[in-house]
Amino acid sequence: MKALSIENINKSFGQTKVLSDFNLKIGEGQITALTGESGSGKSTILRLIAGLEILDSGTIKLDNKSIEQISPRKRKIGFVFQDLALFPHLTVKKNILFGYNGSNAQARLEELLLLTNLNGLENRYPHEISGGQQQRVALARALASSPELLLMDEPFSSLDERIKNKVRAEILSIIKRLGITTIIVTHHASDAFAIADEVAILSEGKLLQFGSPSQIYKHPNNQYVAELFGSGIFIPATVNENTLNSPFGSFKVEQKYLPKGGTLFIRPESVRLGQKDEGHIQGIIKQKSFKGPHDVLLVEDHRQQFSFELETERTHLETGNHVSLLFDLNELIIFPD
Amino acid sequence: MVLTKTAGINFQNITALSNTVLGAYITNTLWISSGVISLSLLIGVGCAWAITMYDFPFRKQLEWMLILPLAIPTFINGIAYAGLTDYAGPIRIALRATPWLDDVYLDIMNGWGAIFVMSMVLYPYIYLTSRAAFANQSSQLLEASKILGATEFQSFYKVAVPIAWPAIFSGLSLVIMEVLNDYGTVKYFGIPTFTTGIFKSWLSLGDMPSAIFLAAILLLFVIFILSLEWWITRKKVISEASSSRALTREKIIGSKKIIVMVGVLSTFTLAFIVPLGQLLWWLNLSFTHTNWGNFIEIIGNTLTLSLYSSLIIICMGIAIAYAFRVLKNLKYIQPLSKLTSLGYAMPGAVIAIGIIASILLIDNELIYAGIYALLFGYTVRFFAVGYSPIVSGLKKNSLSIDDAALTLGASTFKTLIKVHLPLIKRSILVSLILIFVDISKELPITLILRPFNFNTLATNAYQFATDEMAPESSAASLLIIFVGIIPIYILNRSMRSKP
Numbered sequence: 001m002k003a004l005s006i007e008n009i010n011k012s013f014g015q016t017k018v019l020s021d022f023n024l025k026i027g028e029g030q031i032t033a034l035t036g037e038s039g040s041g042k043s044t045i046l047r048l049i050a051g052l053e054i055l056d057s058g059t060i061k062l063d064n065k066s067i068e069q070i071s072p073r074k075r076k077i078g079f080v081f082q083d084l085a086l087f088p089h090l091t092v093k094k095n096i097l098f099g100y101n102g103s104n105a106q107a108r109l110e111e112l113l114l115l116t117n118l119n120g121l122e123n124r125y126p127h128e129i130s131g132g133q134q135q136r137v138a139l140a141r142a143l144a145s146s147p148e149l150l151l152m153d154e155p156f157s158s159l160d161e162r163i164k165n166k167v168r169a170e171i172l173s174i175i176k177r178l179g180i181t182t183i184i185v186t187h188h189a190s191d192a193f194a195i196a197d198e199v200a201i202l203s204e205g206k207l208l209q210f211g212s213p214s215q216i217y218k219h220p221n222n223q224y225v226a227e228l229f230g231s232g233i234f235i236p237a238t239v240n241e242n243t244l245n246s247p248f249g250s251f252k253v254e255q256k257y258l259p260k261g262g263t264l265f266i267r268p269e270s271v272r273l274g275q276k277d278e279g280h281i282q283g284i285i286k287q288k289s290f291k292g293p294h295d296v297l298l299v300e301d302h303r304q305q306f307s308f309e310l311e312t313e314r315t316h317l318e319t320g321n322h323v324s325l326l327f328d329l330n331e332l333i334i335f336p337d
Numbered sequence: 338m339v340l341t342k343t344a345g346i347n348f349q350n351i352t353a354l355s356n357t358v359l360g361a362y363i364t365n366t367l368w369i370s371s372g373v374i375s376l377s378l379l380i381g382v383g384c385a386w387a388i389t390m391y392d393f394p395f396r397k398q399l400e401w402m403l404i405l406p407l408a409i410p411t412f413i414n415g416i417a418y419a420g421l422t423d424y425a426g427p428i429r430i431a432l433r434a435t436p437w438l439d440d441v442y443l444d445i446m447n448g449w450g451a452i453f454v455m456s457m458v459l460y461p462y463i464y465l466t467s468r469a470a471f472a473n474q475s476s477q478l479l480e481a482s483k484i485l486g487a488t489e490f491q492s493f494y495k496v497a498v499p500i501a502w503p504a505i506f507s508g509l510s511l512v513i514m515e516v517l518n519d520y521g522t523v524k525y526f527g528i529p530t531f532t533t534g535i536f537k538s539w540l541s542l543g544d545m546p547s548a549i550f551l552a553a554i555l556l557l558f559v560i561f562i563l564s565l566e567w568w569i570t571r572k573k574v575i576s577e578a579s580s581s582r583a584l585t586r587e588k589i590i591g592s593k594k595i596i597v598m599v600g601v602l603s604t605f606t607l608a609f610i611v612p613l614g615q616l617l618w619w620l621n622l623s624f625t626h627t628n629w630g631n632f633i634e635i636i637g638n639t640l641t642l643s644l645y646s647s648l649i650i651i652c653m654g655i656a657i658a659y660a661f662r663v664l665k666n667l668k669y670i671q672p673l674s675k676l677t678s679l680g681y682a683m684p685g686a687v688i689a690i691g692i693i694a695s696i697l698l699i700d701n702e703l704i705y706a707g708i709y710a711l712l713f714g715y716t717v718r719f720f721a722v723g724y725s726p727i728v729s730g731l732k733k734n735s736l737s738i739d740d741a742a743l744t745l746g747a748s749t750f751k752t753l754i755k756v757h758l759p760l761i762k763r764s765i766l767v768s769l770i771l772i773f774v775d776i777s778k779e780l781p782i783t784l785i786l787r788p789f790n791f792n793t794l795a796t797n798a799y800q801f802a803t804d805e806m807a808p809e810s811s812a813a814s815l816l817i818i819f820v821g822i823i824p825i826y827i828l829n830r831s832m833r834s835k836p
Contacts, residue, residue, distance in 0.1 A: 052740050073746045085741035089759045098755075099745025141745065 002063040002148045002181055003028040004049070009058030011044055018044045019205045022058070026198070031175060031182045033192035035228070036202035042185045045202075046151050049183070050079050062148060078142030078180075080152040084134055086126040092137050093122040100144040112140040115174060131159055132167040139171060143178070150175065150182040156191055168195060189229040193217070201225050223335055226265050231294070231309055237264040237334065244334070247304050248281040253329050265333040268294050268309035272326050279324030281306070288319050299323060350547045354538075358529060362551070365448065366530045366558075369523070372452030373459060373516050374509060380456065380604055381463025382505060386493065387597050389471040392586040399601055400468075401829050406608035407461040408821030410778040410795065412521020413814045414454045416802040417612035418445055419525065420619065427618070446526045455522060457608040459512045465828075466508030470501035476585065503570045510566040517559060518684040520781040521799050531555045532781060535686040539693070540785065549694055552687040559682055613818065619811035627812055632797075635813065639793045642708075643773040646715040650723035651768055653716075658728045659757065662739070663749055678721040685781035688717050692786065707788050714782040719775050723768040730764025731757060767827060774824050778817045 004026040011019045018041045026032045034042040047053040049060055051072030059066050067075055086095050096112055097105050113119045116136040121129055126137065135155065142150060155171065156164050172195050175182050186192050192199045193213040201208045201216070201224075209221040213229075220226035223234065237246040238261035244253050246264055273279075283301035290296075294309040297317070308325060317323060387393075388400050406414075422428050422443045432438045445453065474497060482492040498505070520532040529537075531551055538548040589597060680688070692714055734757060742752040758765075777794045784796060792800065794813045801810035 047740075050740075050744055052743065072743050073748065075744075077744060079741065079744040081737040081741055083735055083737055085735060085737035087738065087741075087756055087760075089756075098742070099747065101746070141741075145746065 004149060004181060004183070005061045005064075006045070006049070007059050007061065009045075009048065009060065010056040011041075011048060011053065012056060017205065019048075022205065022207065024200055024207060024210065026181065026183065029179045029181055030197045031172075031184065031195060033196035033199045034183060034185045034202060035187065035189050035192040035199060036208075038187055039204070040202040041205040042187075042202050043153055046079075046153050046183060046185050049149070050077050050151055051075055052079075076145065076148050078145075078147035078150045080135075080138045080142050080150070080155050082154040082157060084126075084138040084158070086134060086137060086141075088126055091123050091125055092118060092129070095126065095137055096122075096140045096144055098141060098144075102145070108144065112144060115143075115177070116140040117170070132163055132170070135159070135167055135171065136174075139174060143180075148181070150180045152182065152184045154186055155184060156186065156188070171195075193229050201228060218331070218333075220265070220333065223263065223265070226333065226335075230267060231291075232265050232267045233307055233309065235264045235266070235306065237261065239334065244332070248301055248306070251280060251327075251329060253332060260336070262334055262336040265335060266308075266327060267331065267333075270328040270331040271308055271310045272328070273310070274324040274326035276322070276324055279326050282322070282324045285317060285319050285321050285323055288317065297323065299325065350544050351550050354547050354550065358534065361529050362531050362534045365523075365528050366517070369448060369451055369455070369528070369530065370513060370516050372448070373455045373512060376452060376456035377460035377463055377512050378505070378509065381460040381508065382467050382498070384460070384601055384604055385464050385468035385471055386497070387601055389468060390587060391597055392588045393594055393598055396586075399605065402605055402609070403464055403601070404461045404825050404829055405605075405822065406458045407825055408818045409458045409609070409612055410521070410780070410817060410821075411455045411458055411515065411519045412525060412780060412795075412799060412802075413616075413778075413810075413817065414458045414612050415451065415522035415525050416798070416807055416810060416814070417615040418450070418454045419802075420807045421611065421615045427615075448526075448528055451522050451526045451528055455516060455519065457612075459515050460604075460608070462511040462515075463505060463508035466504045467501050470504035471497060474500055506569045507566060510562055513562050514559065514682050514684075517555060518686075518781065520686060520784070521795075525799075525802060531558075532684060532686045535690055536781075536785070539690060545690075545694065545697065548690050552690045555684055556687050559684065559687075563679070563682055613815075616811045616814050616818075619808040620815060623808035623811060627809060632812055635792050635794060635797045636816070638791060639777050640773070642711065642715065642793060643769075643776045646712055646719065646776060647723060647769045647772045649712060649716050650720050650772060651727065651765060653720070654724040654727045654768070655753075655758075658724070658731050659753055662731060662736075677724055680717045681719065681721040683718065685714070685718060685779060686785065688714050689782045689785035692717075707786075708791075710786045711783065711788075714786050715772075715776055715779070718779070718782060719772050722771045722775055726764040726768040726771065727761065730761035734760050767824075770827070771824050774821050777820060 006022060006024040006026075008021050008023060009019055010017075010021060022041070022045070024045075034045060036042050044053060048055055049067075051068070051070065055068050060068050087098065090098065093109060097109055100108060102108060109122065113122060116139060118133065118136055118140065121133060121137075126134055129137070138155075139152075156168055159167055168191065184192070184195065189201075193216075196213065198211060199213055199216055200210045203224060209216055209225050211219075216225060217230055220228075226232060235246055235248075237244055239245070242252050243250050244264070276282075281299065281301055283299040285297050286300050286305065287298035288295055291309065295317075296307055296309050298305060298307050300306075310325070384403050388396060388403070409417075420426050422445050428443055432441050432443075444450070478496055478500070479492050482496045483489075487495065517531070520536060523530045524533050524536070531554065534551045535548050535555070538544045538551060692710055696710065738756060739752060742756055747755065779793070780795045780799055783793050784799070787793070787796065794817050798810040798813040798817065801807065801813075
């Protein structure tokens with residue numbers, strides 16, 4: 001298993017600059033997800049690593065050795081394509097062994113069939129098996145020649161919502177068992193957070209944040225990243241020493257690095273119901289709407305209206321009730337302007 | 338090729354040509370072209386409208402049967418109709434037996450006759466394209482027109498036809514190309530046109546400059562039609578109706594039903610049943626004294642030529658199409674396909690003269706006619722026929738399949754052999770069949786470039802007819818028609834599978 005390092009790469013298509021001076025280091029045996037909107041450059045990075053596109057400048061190193069001069073045929077990189085790109089005229093067996101040149105192909109096939117739980121399907125054609133099975137064939141084919149790096153481009157996008165979670169778990173367990181360094185591109189932040197050891201968030205060819213899912217969730221670098229996964233509310237605020245001034249009052253926070261001012265971001269789990277008069281904000285519930293695990297309450301105090309998301313299933317709060325909300329002051333996130 | 342050779346021409350002959358027969362060539366070519374245009378437009382658009390708009394008995398069967406005449410080459414239809422109406426033919430026999438009509442002669446060996454026999458087998462081009470256009474039109478447009486108070490005829494020519502016009506014209510331009518390519522019919526009917534002029538100048542008079550001169554004029558005419566087609570069809574995008582509810586066919590009754598059914602049935606009868614019947618009758622007459630051994634040899638010749646041409650065309654086609662794919666310059670494929678289709682638009686006589694001129698340019702002593710020249714001619718003329726199924730076959734393979742093969746370590750060549758070729762084998766087969774059908778009925782190139790005493794199905798049929806042995810031509814003619822039905826079946830199926 002190898003570590004990958006992407007250094008100062010640039011790529012343009014015609015007049016459109018897709019990546020400029022992009023850097024990323026991926027640890028050995030890690031599963032890394034690249035996520036962002038379409039056009040953010042995430043798929044291009046994958047295709048550059050595989051050699052399917054040619055770098056304008058910069059370098060890509062696998063264990064400190066540059067690979068950009070190596071033909072894509074010889075890079076020893078496994079690639080799972082968005083549409084899977086299974087060869088429709090070849091059986092599962094022939095698909096899996098298409099690129100395998102080693103000895104004892106039959107033994108290798110059986111090993112891979114076992115790994116991907118495809119036993120008994122080796123003589124079927126791609127159109128004769130289910131979507132989840134096709135997914136595993138594509139994975140087995142990419143793994144056949146024991147690549148040093150596995151790349152997956154939107155691997156779950158072609159799957160039905162119903163089976164997506166199951167397939168995702170299966171694929172993840174296969175990759176984990178092999179311990180292969182893996183990069184997965186997905187535009188679903190929820191997929192990225194669910195499977196990756198580390199997540200890289202991209203926007204317009206720039207890396208917005210790179211870190212573990214919980215790091216990114218708890219300490220998003222900016223509003224875009226904060227909104228990408230999970231929910232929360234934004235409130236304008238200013239900071240003076242350790243005192244935070246917001247439209248609904250001032251309170252001391254105990255965080256070390258605070259910007260002078262900007263926007264306060266509150267995750268639903270940082271909000272709880274308080275006793276009457278003890279809360280940071282008190283007001284009347286103007287509106288209540290159901291949102292899965294949370295309810296969204298539109299609360300109006302004497303100054304302003306704010307929407308809060310919080311766990312209210314057990315509180316039986318209704319529109320018109322008086323409510324008192326407390327914030328976990330250590331979990332508040334403040335973005336500078 | 339043709340144009341460059343025009344530079345060193347002998348102007349004496351051309352001046353003579355201009356003073357004598359050139360006028361007739363131009364008049365006859367224009368007259369016959371416009372005649373065929375009008376008649377095949379009338380039949381083609383009329384049948385397409387009837388099949389799309391009305392519901393009547395046998396509509397479903399007639400929908401594809403009306404395409405069948407396309408399998409009959411123009412010159413074979415000419416020979417069949419000439420036989421039908423000549424002194425020993427069934428019509429004349431019947432007339433002779435009728436007391437009041439025994440002095441009536443039906444002579445179709447003239448311009449009007451040529452227009453009729455060509456239109457009867459060329460209208461399906463217009464029928465096909467306009468049928469597709471009418472069927473794709475939003476039914477709401479016609480309903481709107483009806484509600485706004487238009488009569489059916491007004492809806493037809495004010496709404497349906499103008500919207501379908503680019504499609505109708507692309508069918509029409511194929512008809513014009515076929516008329517300009519035709520040599521067999523006009524020669525058999527004795528009408529001097531550009532193609533017969535080219536043949537006469539070269540094969541009878543050995544006058545290459547005049548042949549080139551005529552070929553160049555004909556080529557200009559073709560280029561004019563192609564530009565016109567480009568200009569008309571470029572606006573096609575705006576006329577595509579957004580897909581809406583399928584058209585409800587009107588169940589016609591009374592006199593309208595009779596008129597529509599008589600029109601459609603008589604078209605099919607005159608265009609397919611009658612010539613086929615005449616040929617079958619001839620086959621019956623000549624069956625015992627046909628030289629079947631010779632016939633088998635002719636089939637062998639045709640197959641061999643088709644196989645070699647297909648091999649050249651398909652290999653070249655795959656190489657070009659795949660090269661563009663690998664280089665990812667997909668946007669250049671469109672113009673290139675357009676360029677290769679020029680060969681198909683060029684009359685066979687023009688291609689043949691071009692080839693001879695270039696051979697003579699290289700070496701005056703060289704024997705120009707031979708298998709290689711013939712294969713070259715076929716390749717130029719039919720490249721587009723074989724190339725387009727290959728391009729569309731390759732287009733169906735997703736681009737990520739190439740990337741997948743690449744990341745799995747396959748070379749570009751291995752990807753072609755192991756992935757693409759197996760996936761496009763059906764397209765290759767289609768291309769093979771189309772080339773075979775076209776070569777088996779090709780007449781002008783074969784007549785000019787074939788080696789001495791070498792016959793294909795088409796030249797065999799034509800030769801017998803011009804040697805006053807029309808019944809003996811029927812075996813080859815029927816075989817040509819029979820194999821010609823295969824691509825029609827493929828074409829019809831592919832047009833139906835479109836949404």
